[in-house]
Amino acid sequence: MDLSYSSEDEAFRVEVRSWLEEHLVGEFAELRGKGGPGREHEAYDERVAWDRHLARHGWTCIGWPQEYGGRGLSLFQQVIFHEEYARANAPARVNHLGEELLGPTLIALGTDEQKQRFLPRIVAVEELWCQGYSEPGAGSDLANVATRARLDGDTWVIDGQKVWTSLAHLSDWCFVVARTEPGSKRHHGLSYLLVPMDQEGVEVRPIIQTTGTSEFNEVFFNGATTDAANVVGDEGDGWKVAMATLGFERGVSTLGQQVGFQRELDALLEVARDNGAYDDPVIRDRLAKAQVELEVIRLNALRTLSTSPGEDQAPQQASIAKLLWAGWHRALGDLAMQVRGAASLTTGPDYDLDEWQRLYLFTRADTIYGGSDEVQRNVLAERVLGLPREQRSEAR
Incomplete structure (x- = not known):
């Protein structure tokens, strides 16, 4: 390479x-x-x-x-x-979700009409997108979604609930995985729909996080509608399209993400030197370990991006990358608290968090959002190692 x-x-x-x-x-x-x-x-x-x-x-x-x-x-x-x-x-x-996820999905699998309608507005940042995958009873188990959609003439009618929907309260559209074949189970009978958010049948409820902010949301669809033409791929082909979208998460922006991680690590190193924590051999060892692991993550990302895996391999590569960076970043949050010592345990008035407290609290979610560690390991165990599938409950 x-x-x-x-x-x-x-x-x-x-x-x-x-x-x-x-x-x-x-x-x-x-x-x-x-x-x-x-x-x-x-x-x-x-x-x-x-x-x-x-x-x-x-x-x-x-x-x-x-x-x-x-x-x-x-x-x-x-x-x-x-x-x-x-x-x-x-x-x-x-505009990450539109530019890095939906746009490439439409370029690969969308109709000419969908490309003409949506792509120019993503490029111009005129319409912002969110992702309707996770549900209260399904979490990261995409094949177990219960949100339903039925075709009524020239219109899809959608009922159900999504959760952990990033930036839904600021988005114009949502790409939604819904069950369009009654009685279907697991990854069969799903469709990938493009749904406008500004309509009477959509309710967004922000979820207040431990950071005090609310990037994540619950989204309720109660008779929400979208045009029949706003299905990507064939009806019932939603699993394939959703997996293609997840594959695009391995994109080049992850290299920029790691530059940001390096900046956080460098800043924490300065804190350790300033407050004397760097003199503790255990902390110094953890800082060195974090630097080595971050370089491994960078090289793995470059290798992955250079190999151009096929459609069946893309989710597996994405799972490896997600496990690596999420675990590393969560550990960095822990390390930041250890470096700062007792100062990390108090906040200012009105729960005024400093940058390290916010980093610690938000990185608790890194191993959950975007597909939990458990789901990523199942993907690798079943699709790469060929181990027996985990026993799952029947879809509702």
């Missing part, structure tokens, strides 16, 4: 770095470091404006084919963009 960059790639790196330096100024300069997991409430409207600024200059959906509004950049150039974006401490993007 050749991980070296060409002279053309290095020139592109200079272009990206220069553009960010020139444009993260004025009102946008104040957005540096804003947003991200546990902090999506920070300067949200301003970050939307920043994303639209990126779009006007051709910096959204950069890996998409040019015919769909992207730039058709190579894999390494996409990695370079996300790395430089993270190194510039630019604000967290607001």
Whole structure:
């Protein structure tokens, strides 16, 4: 595996770095470091404006084919963009689910009409998306969803509940996995629907987290509707489409995520040196271990992105990556509390958390959202190692 960059790639790196330096100024300069997991409430409207600024200059959906509004950049150039974006401490993007998950799914499996309707608005950051997968009785077990949809003439009518729906309260559309074949079980009889959020039949209830913020939501569908044409793939083909979407989670933005992780680790190292915790050999060993593990995660991501696995392999690669980074980041939250010692146990007035307390609390969810560790291990055990399937209860 050749991980070296060409002279053309290095020139592109200079272009990206220069553009960010020139444009993260004025009102946008104040957005540096804003947003991200546990902090999506920070300067949200301003970050939307920043994303639209990126779009006007051709910096959204950069890996998409040019015919769909992207730039058709190579894999390494996409990695370079996300790395430089993270190194510039630019604000967290607001359009991840549309740009990184739904858009590529539509490009691969959507109809021409769906591509024409939805892709330009994702590129321009005019419509924001959320993901309707998890349910109270199913969690990360996507094949056990109970949300129902029935076709009534030219309209799908949807009833059910989704949970842990990230940013649903800020989204215009939701891609929903629903059961469209009555009596079907497991992954059979599911369909992948595109549902508008701004309608009478959709209710969003924010879930207040231990951080005091509410990125996650419950979403109730009570006779919600969407056009019959808004099914991706064939009716009953929802499992295949949903697995394709999950495969896109292994995208190049994960390399930028790891640059952000490195920044957090570097900052924690400075805290340890300042308060003397670094002199403790146990803490020093844990900091060194975290650095080595982060480099392993980076190399695994590069290897995965370089191999272009087939459709059947993509969820497995995504499961490996999720297990690696989620466990690492959760451990970093623990380490931050150990480095800070007694200071980590108190908050300011009105539950005013500092950055390390917020990191600790939110990383408790890293091994749950996006597919729990248990589900990721089942995927690897059953699909890679060929072990017997875990016994599951019958779908309702």
